Amino acid sequence: MAFPPDATLADAGEFGLIAALTDLFDQGEHVLIGPGDDAAVLRVKTGHVVVSTDLMVEGRHFRRDWASAADVGHRAAAQNLSDINAMGGRATSLTIGLAAPADLPVQWALDFARGFAEECALVGASIVGGDLTRADQVVIAVTVIGACTQPPVVRSGAQPGDVLAIVGRQGWAAGGLAVLGRGFRSPRVLVEAYRRPEPPYDAGQVAAEAGATSMIDISDGLLADAGHVADASGVAIDVHRGAFEIPEPLQAVGAALGDDPLQFILGGGDDHALLATFPDVASVPTGWAVVGAVAEGSGVTVDGSAYDGPTGWTHF
Amino acid sequence: MAFPPDATLADAGEFGLIAALTDLFDQGEHVLIGPGDDAAVLRVKTGHVVVSTDLMVEGRHFRRDWASAADVGHRAAAQNLSDINAMGGRATSLTIGLAAPADLPVQWALDFARGFAEECALVGASIVGGDLTRADQVVIAVTVIGACTQPPVVRSGAQPGDVLAIVGRQGWAAGGLAVLGRGFRSPRVLVEAYRRPEPPYDAGQVAAEAGATSMIDISDGLLADAGHVADASGVAIDVHRGAFEIPEPLQAVGAALGDDPLQFILGGGDDHALLATFPDVASVPTGWAVVGAVAEGSGVTVDGSAYDGPTGWTHF
Numbered sequence: 001m002a003f004p005p006d007a008t009l010a011d012a013g014e015f016g017l018i019a020a021l022t023d024l025f026d027q028g029e030h031v032l033i034g035p036g037d038d039a040a041v042l043r044v045k046t047g048h049v050v051v052s053t054d055l056m057v058e059g060r061h062f063r064r065d066w067a068s069a070a071d072v073g074h075r076a077a078a079q080n081l082s083d084i085n086a087m088g089g090r091a092t093s094l095t096i097g098l099a100a101p102a103d104l105p106v107q108w109a110l111d112f113a114r115g116f117a118e119e120c121a122l123v124g125a126s127i128v129g130g131d132l133t134r135a136d137q138v139v140i141a142v143t144v145i146g147a148c149t150q151p152p153v154v155r156s157g158a159q160p161g162d163v164l165a166i167v168g169r170q171g172w173a174a175g176g177l178a179v180l181g182r183g184f185r186s187p188r189v190l191v192e193a194y195r196r197p198e199p200p201y202d203a204g205q206v207a208a209e210a211g212a213t214s215m216i217d218i219s220d221g222l223l224a225d226a227g228h229v230a231d232a233s234g235v236a237i238d239v240h241r242g243a244f245e246i247p248e249p250l251q252a253v254g255a256a257l258g259d260d261p262l263q264f265i266l267g268g269g270d271d272h273a274l275l276a277t278f279p280d281v282a283s284v285p286t287g288w289a290v291v292g293a294v295a296e297g298s299g300v301t302v303d304g305s306a307y308d309g310p311t312g313w314t315h316f
Numbered sequence: 317m318a319f320p321p322d323a324t325l326a327d328a329g330e331f332g333l334i335a336a337l338t339d340l341f342d343q344g345e346h347v348l349i350g351p352g353d354d355a356a357v358l359r360v361k362t363g364h365v366v367v368s369t370d371l372m373v374e375g376r377h378f379r380r381d382w383a384s385a386a387d388v389g390h391r392a393a394a395q396n397l398s399d400i401n402a403m404g405g406r407a408t409s410l411t412i413g414l415a416a417p418a419d420l421p422v423q424w425a426l427d428f429a430r431g432f433a434e435e436c437a438l439v440g441a442s443i444v445g446g447d448l449t450r451a452d453q454v455v456i457a458v459t460v461i462g463a464c465t466q467p468p469v470v471r472s473g474a475q476p477g478d479v480l481a482i483v484g485r486q487g488w489a490a491g492g493l494a495v496l497g498r499g500f501r502s503p504r505v506l507v508e509a510y511r512r513p514e515p516p517y518d519a520g521q522v523a524a525e526a527g528a529t530s531m532i533d534i535s536d537g538l539l540a541d542a543g544h545v546a547d548a549s550g551v552a553i554d555v556h557r558g559a560f561e562i563p564e565p566l567q568a569v570g571a572a573l574g575d576d577p578l579q580f581i582l583g584g585g586d587d588h589a590l591l592a593t594f595p596d597v598a599s600v601p602t603g604w605a606v607v608g609a610v611a612e613g614s615g616v617t618v619d620g621s622a623y624d625g626p627t628g629w630t631h632f
Contacts, residue, residue: 032364033470036548038402038533039368039460041468046362048348051444052355053411053459057451086354095369097413097457128367131457135373141413141447141457143369144355152357154349217354232352 010102025127040128048148052083058138071195073115082272084146086217088208091125091146099135158214158233162277164292168200174268187249199272215276236297243291326418341443356444364464368399374454387511389431398588400462402533404469404524407441407462415451474530474549478593480608484516490584503565515588531592552613559607
């Protein structure tokens, strides 16, 4: 279905827009019935099904002037796919709820959906259902369903003596966000990292198979999420400052903004790196970097001391 | 965790509130890991998994002055559980996303969650995950996952010669909404029907086992949803006006507001009655009423003619 270039959601109407959106979504073989009925129908094999849900609110989790609709689609999908990755699973199916003002351009919704679908295609997941309604601001609600071929890796399994390791870019998106917040658009590589994170989608399952004892995706910030693992596992986690090489663009941003670039790495979310614990260094898979250690006790320290920089994201 | 009576979401903080909310949610035996990790983990058996998602927006789908928080919770759960019912399935697991202003009373969120959980308990479903974030208005995003023990009943299976049948109250919630919209609070039974629908949760699976050829839950309105079945199945559906007995409270409201009470029945959603087609009258299960017939052709008629009243709900 073609819409005039300046058409809004109100012009398109609910059913016309839903039809145009669902046309964008290819269905995998496990999808027996896709969008359009009271519910989608999936074929599943006996085992563990993993489920996660996330909200993104305009003005809080994204700004339409800081990222294109396709970027927002990529990010919305990435943060959900990453939750399944962090369990050691593989995402198979997602639903999208889109609440939006009636004057939202149809093109924004279509570009958002296209970006979302492209990100899902990276892991072979299908968009099997959704809902569309009017609201004062854009709210995106995503639920993702995945499968695990081995027992899921939870936050509560870290043991004293384990090593802490990370995979994926960390601090890049936070650096990009800091740049955008000051009205700049460069370094481009950081702004792009914020707009389209590149989570290490294959790493979760590999870590699970390698015997990771706990795992989490970094969305609140490295120290904050390490804190969730420490709390859930009843252990202390020490992060080693020297384990991080500060990438050149982060050094540049730190210098330009007068910020310690390490705070992007220790406090930033949005890259969806994975943080996991392993019984020993030998079991840490290729591509992961050892960045700390687990001990008896509680809480998170940096080189043995409390960290006094910003440590993450508070939702209220 | 106890909060002061006038605490807001901002006072409670994200993690404190999440802890208080998840305390309200009992987990079924199929839930291996409930809320609190990157994803919930469910044990499933090989078969058909059904998934549906819905958004509810304050001011559009509910008003805080027209229904209590617990009522909104019941309604939010009911409309999602009903989608699984309409496939002939049984809901097992739900996620809730709650976006809300920082000044929302904590008590509202807790009462909402309690109402939601009570409704889910009616069918034995568990609330396995969620997300909580700040927004300008309350937006509730629910995803429901269910199981079917027989092939799901879709919208597209109606055949010429089938009979159309309905189960559950129809028009009551629309009557209650009309009353509230004029500033009244009675007839109480209709207002209550709007605030807490009573979907016929056991009827979907029974209809599937009885050989229903198509099924839908009435959320857009009887004629609008019959239209969805007609379109998906490539058939014509005629609804028989004389098949409906107008309940006394709807007659009273019609008289008081000067409306034809039949329009509540033909145009109203929100009761989450089920509409289904069966091969013949003999296969219609007990409790269902035959209200029309399926023929070759397209579109929906009432006693053979186009209906000129309001026929349903438009989202944009």
